Amino acid sequence: MxxxxxxxxxxxxxxxxxxxxxxxxxxxxxxxxxxxxxxxxxxxxxxxxxxxxxxxxxxxxxxxxxxxxxxxxxxxxxxxxxxxxxxxxxxxxxxxxxxxxxxxxxxxxxxxxxxxxxxxxxxxxxxxxxxxxxxxxxxxxxxxxxSESVWFRHQQKPREYSTALSTKVARAIANIAVPNPVGVKAIDPCCGIGTVLVEALSMGIDIDGRDINPLVVDGSRENIAHFGLTGTVELGPIADITEQYDVAIIDMPYNLYTHATPDEQQEILKDAHPFAEKLLVVTIEPIDHMIQDAGFKIIDRCIAKKSLFLREILVCERIDQPSSKTAELKQA
CATH class of the missing domain: 3.30.2130.30 (VC0802-like)
Known part of the structure; x- marks a missing residue:
């Protein structure tokens, strides 16, 4: 030709x-x-x-x-x-x-x-x-x-719950977190039922999953296998992660299985600081101060709407200096 x-x-x-x-x-x-x-x-x-x-x-x-x-x-x-x-x-x-x-x-x-x-x-x-x-x-x-609407086929999962992200939003979130998958290692340490994992894995993103709830870990594994995908989902708290990742996707827990208090949300963000260079955080509440106190800075953001339900999506980078809270403690 x-x-x-x-x-x-x-x-x-x-x-x-x-x-x-x-x-x-x-x-x-x-x-x-x-x-x-x-x-x-x-x-x-x-x-x-x-x-x-x-x-x-x-x-x-x-x-x-x-x-x-x-x-x-x-x-x-x-x-x-x-x-x-x-x-x-x-x-x-x-x-x-x-x-x-x-x-x-x-x-x-x-x-x-x-x-x-x-x-x-x-x-x-x-x-x-x-x-x-x-x-x-x-x-x-x-x-x-x-374009082929791959995300649409993922709507029918064997395991799901009503407050999970939609497959459409989850796919966009995976893209925002990892726009170029080459050489990038990602983790979803509060993966829930695995909606983000399914979308990310279906696009060839190298991503691990993790959650503290054994019920949703089992559900996440089942959903991944249902679509013929292969991925690792571990049971355990975010604080136990020792491997280094380029990016972590954290959808703050607020569902019927797990609801994190403000103090627990702050700990999740702080626990991500040692192992993640970049964060993508999904939250239903304003948490800018928590992001800063955890040692990250927000570099981009948006609101994702679903009828009257609003989620804020924050793209964050790790700051190579002590957070404001840490600095105050040192001064004291």
């Missing part, structure tokens, strides 16, 4: 509800270092679109142009040889007015591009799907990949 060398740029389109905006934008910042009110973003970071519960599709850019005529000229150099293909012009919400193209015109453009590419078109089961996306005055052509 000719002219199929990627440029190294990707375009992602997004779909989310108003209540999901903050969580989606926090995940964007974790993946790409920026967010946008537009439901489309261009980046040099290649993310599997099925990782995100909010990414709708991805275009791996092969070439770009100022208009359709130039796209057609470049597409004419593409020779598929024995591979089949199809071309789609996806529907994208919230495009700038200058980038909008009407439905019938999109279908006509698909036919024009398909006609100049050398090869056999197959609209039902192609070897490669190409996409065309207009964005900020430029036209981009590349390999198209539709």
């Amino acid at each position: 000719k002219r199929l060398t990627p440029t190294g740029e990707f375009i992602y389109t997004y779909a989310y509800h108003g209540d999901e905006r903050e969580l989606c934008h926090l995940e964007m910042r974790a993946f790409f270092g920026k967010d946008t009110e537009d439901k489309i973003i261009k980046s040099t970071f290649g993310i599997d679109p099925s990782r995100s519960p909010f990414i709708k599709e991805r275009l791996e850019v092969l070439f770009e142009a100022s208009g359709l005529a130039e796209i057609l000229e470049q597409a004419a150099d593409v020779d598929m040889e024995t591979a089949t293909f199809k071309v789609i012009f996806p529907k994208i919400n919230d495009l700038a007015l200058a980038d909008k193209v009407e439905y019938m015109e999109k279908r006509d453009i698909e036919r024009q591009i398909g006609a100049v590419i050398t090869g056999r078109a197959d609209v039902h089961d192609p070897d490669i799907t190409f996409g065309l996306i207009p964005f900020r005055g430029r036209w981009y052509f590349g390999k198209y990949q539709l």
Whole structure:
């Protein structure tokens, strides 16, 4: 095949509800270092679109142009040889007015591009799907990949309870904590029924689980096995962890099995300090002062909404100096 060398740029389109905006934008910042009110973003970071519960599709850019005529000229150099293909012009919400193209015109453009590419078109089961996306005055052509809602399949677990995170939120949290899994070791030391573990493991994140409650540890192990995943879930308190981790995901206990008091929450955070460089904390109560007293600083945050129930998600880094409380004790 000719002219199929990627440029190294990707375009992602997004779909989310108003209540999901903050969580989606926090995940964007974790993946790409920026967010946008537009439901489309261009980046040099290649993310599997099925990782995100909010990414709708991805275009791996092969070439770009100022208009359709130039796209057609470049597409004419593409020779598929024995591979089949199809071309789609996806529907994208919230495009700038200058980038909008009407439905019938999109279908006509698909036919024009398909006609100049050398090869056999197959609209039902192609070897490669190409996409065309207009964005900020430029036209981009590349390999198209539709996101698969993997998190949706994980909703039906053999073991669950009502206050657990939704699979959609859990997947976003795993991405925010570990945007690039390569060489990263993570732990969920208050893993409960294992909702975050299932999402993280299904994305290839190297993560361990742990909890002090034997009932939920058994449930977490059962849920992981149910989806054909492999992961370690240990029984024991966070204070007993001796292995070092790059990041810890802590969903503060507040369910019918385990409810941590403010003092216990503070101890959980302090116990994480020796073994975790980074924390992602999920809380239903303001705990900024606890984060600081545990020796961490908040570097990003958002509110995740579910009807009237609000969770705050805090992204934290370890401070390489004594916390304020420790310093006060030393001064005393």
